[in-house]
Amino acid sequence: MSSMNPDPRSDLAPAPGLGPDLGPDRAAAVDLASALDRLVARGALTSDQAAAVLAEVAGTLPGPSGPPRPATPEPRRRRPVSQLLVEVGLYVGSALVVAALFVLVAQSWEGLTRSTQVATLAATTLVGLGLGLAAARGAAAATARRRLAGVLLAAASAAAGGTVSLVVGDIPMVGVVSLTACLAVLVLAQVVAASAVTEVGLFVVSFALVQALGDQLRPSPVTSLDPWGNEIYEPSRMEQLMPLGTVALGLGWALGVSRLLQHRELAVALGALATVGAALPLAGDEQTRAVGLVVLAGAAAIGFWRFLVEPLWPWLALAIASVTGFVFWLVGGAHRPALAILAAGLVLLATSAGSLQWSRHRARRSRHRAS
Numbered sequence: 001m002s003s004m005n006p007d008p009r010s011d012l013a014p015a016p017g018l019g020p021d022l023g024p025d026r027a028a029a030v031d032l033a034s035a036l037d038r039l040v041a042r043g044a045l046t047s048d049q050a051a052a053v054l055a056e057v058a059g060t061l062p063g064p065s066g067p068p069r070p071a072t073p074e075p076r077r078r079r080p081v082s083q084l085l086v087e088v089g090l091y092v093g094s095a096l097v098v099a100a101l102f103v104l105v106a107q108s109w110e111g112l113t114r115s116t117q118v119a120t121l122a123a124t125t126l127v128g129l130g131l132g133l134a135a136a137r138g139a140a141a142a143t144a145r146r147r148l149a150g151v152l153l154a155a156a157s158a159a160a161g162g163t164v165s166l167v168v169g170d171i172p173m174v175g176v177v178s179l180t181a182c183l184a185v186l187v188l189a190q191v192v193a194a195s196a197v198t199e200v201g202l203f204v205v206s207f208a209l210v211q212a213l214g215d216q217l218r219p220s221p222v223t224s225l226d227p228w229g230n231e232i233y234e235p236s237r238m239e240q241l242m243p244l245g246t247v248a249l250g251l252g253w254a255l256g257v258s259r260l261l262q263h264r265e266l267a268v269a270l271g272a273l274a275t276v277g278a279a280l281p282l283a284g285d286e287q288t289r290a291v292g293l294v295v296l297a298g299a300a301a302i303g304f305w306r307f308l309v310e311p312l313w314p315w316l317a318l319a320i321a322s323v324t325g326f327v328f329w330l331v332g333g334a335h336r337p338a339l340a341i342l343a344a345g346l347v348l349l350a351t352s353a354g355s356l357q358w359s360r361h362r363a364r365r366s367r368h369r370a371s
Contacts, residue, residue: 128156
């Protein structure tokens, strides 16, 4: 392969004069290159994905001298400005159409009968599903068409939830039932048109579903009277520990669900944010401080452990935020704010410096192994 030709396809093309003497393996590789070209032409694959497959195959084929030779990766191609403008136009146009329809319907929504409201939302759900599935058909990953399909299916999910909430009426579990319908449509969207839009939607609806389930499990309020006859609300122990459900969702999303999604780093970041956001109020409440401190310590341990295994920044962010919150509330929190802030700041500096040193050590070790 010439050093002036970075395209891996050159390793798969038959050399002049060799003809069928290339052997069955290289002949099959040439057929693979032709098949990938056809898939790129149809839009089933991107040119970068096809080049990656060819580079992998070329790296395992024997060269003229016998031993395998590494393939030269194809340089990443920048999308032309015209393609970016077309994609932006699709997003803006879709947003304007949806916003206009929403305003038109909202202006007369109260005057519509219940059956008309149901029919409107059901029609919106069906139209969104149809357009989303049509856009997703044959769309390669990480393309504008795939992302547009995700947006359409996410809109259909919201409409489906509204339809179900109107159909079931004012039952106690209306929020849980409607959010479950939203989640079902988003799971379908993730299967046929996975993108960052569908994955964020899955997390948001799952988060809302956990909150709705917590509201259903929340015991009836208990009140008492103070010495002056004022009514005081007394939350139950179960209500105080409700944030543990959100902590479980966040850790489960970061540790488990993220492995099933395409944008793993984004999923870990969302899970870490939910975990810290629910653990800090637990530690801030005097009645649940012990539980909150245990949760923050556990989240910090998980964050550092996962960062050592896979150096994704959300794991480190989870660890540092959890350690900082743990130290802040351990040394006094709101009762001794100056001392708590000082201790939290020192811990933040120490963990950040230690993480930086570990990252540099990992980078040096990787370079040493590569050499």
